[in-house]
Amino acid sequence: xxxxxxxxxxxxxxxxxxxxxIIAVNIALAVSAVRTFPGLEEKSPYTASQTFNDRKAxxxxxxxxxxxxxxxxxxxxxIITQDGTPVRVAxxxxxxxxxxxVADDVTPEFRFDGNAYVAPMELGDGNWNxxxxxxxxxxxxxxxxxxxxxx
Numbered sequence: 337x338x339x340x341x342x343x344x345x346x347x348x349x350x351x352x353x354x355x356x357x358i359i360a361v362n363i364a365l366a367v368s369a370v371r372t373f374p375g376l377e378e379k380s381p382y383t384a385s386q387t388f389n390d391r392k393a394x395x396x397x398x399x400x401x402x403x404x405x406x407x408x409x410x411x412x413x414x415i416i417t418q419d420g421t422p423v424r425v426a427x428x429x430x431x432x433x434x435x436x437x438v439a440d441d442v443t444p445e446f447r448f449d450g451n452a453y454v455a456p457m458e459l460g461d462g463n464w465n466x467x468x469x470x471x472x473x474x475x476x477x478x479x480x481x482x483x484x485x486x487x
Contacts, residue, residue, distance in 0.1 A: 372437035394476050402480055404466045407487035411444055411457040413466060422451045425470040425478075432484070435463040459486065 378384040399418040404411070413430060415423040430453075433441045444455035464484040471477055 372439070391477065395478050398472055398476055398478060400478060402468065402482050404482040404484045405487060406457065406459055406464070406484055409456055409458055411446075411455045411459075411484075412452045413446060413454075413468065413482070414452040415470070423472075424448050426473050426475075427471040428453060428468065429470070430466050430468040432457065432459075433465050433467055435465055459484075 400423060401416050401418075403414045405414075406412070411432065413428075415425065417423060428446060429443075430446060431441055431443050440460070442457075444457055446453035446455045464486070466482045466484060467480075468482060469477065469479045
């Protein structure tokens with residue numbers, strides 16, 4: 337039986353093939369990352385940073401605790417004060433987002449039911465968040481990313 341020997345040509349082909357696969361996978365992952373990047377959070381991060389501490393202090397002074405749940409096809413966003421009283425905000429903008437990409441982002445039609453803001457919503461598997469911006473009765477802005485708890 338003839339035994340084939342590995343030559344320099346075979347080794348070169350093996351190395352080129354292996355590195356070609358590695359480079360192709362890296363390019364595919366980089367393109368996917370850039371394509372699914374949601375973009376900037378602020379149009380001018382420097383300008384936004386100038387008032388960050390003041391906005392943070394005003395938001396913390398409200399003393400609100402926000403939780404988000406999804407159960408039985410119903411999405412619930414609860415905003416409560418330190419004494420447990422439900423908060424009805426002057427304005428609420430909320431977007432339901434996946435943590436990894438923007439393709440499934442949706443803006444639910446929330447309504448206040450006396451205890452929380454609720455909206456019918458069917459969700460797929462995975463990690464979901466709510467990016468909310470609310471305005472309190474006194475005009476204070478409240479912004480938060482809320483992790484959604486699925487029951």
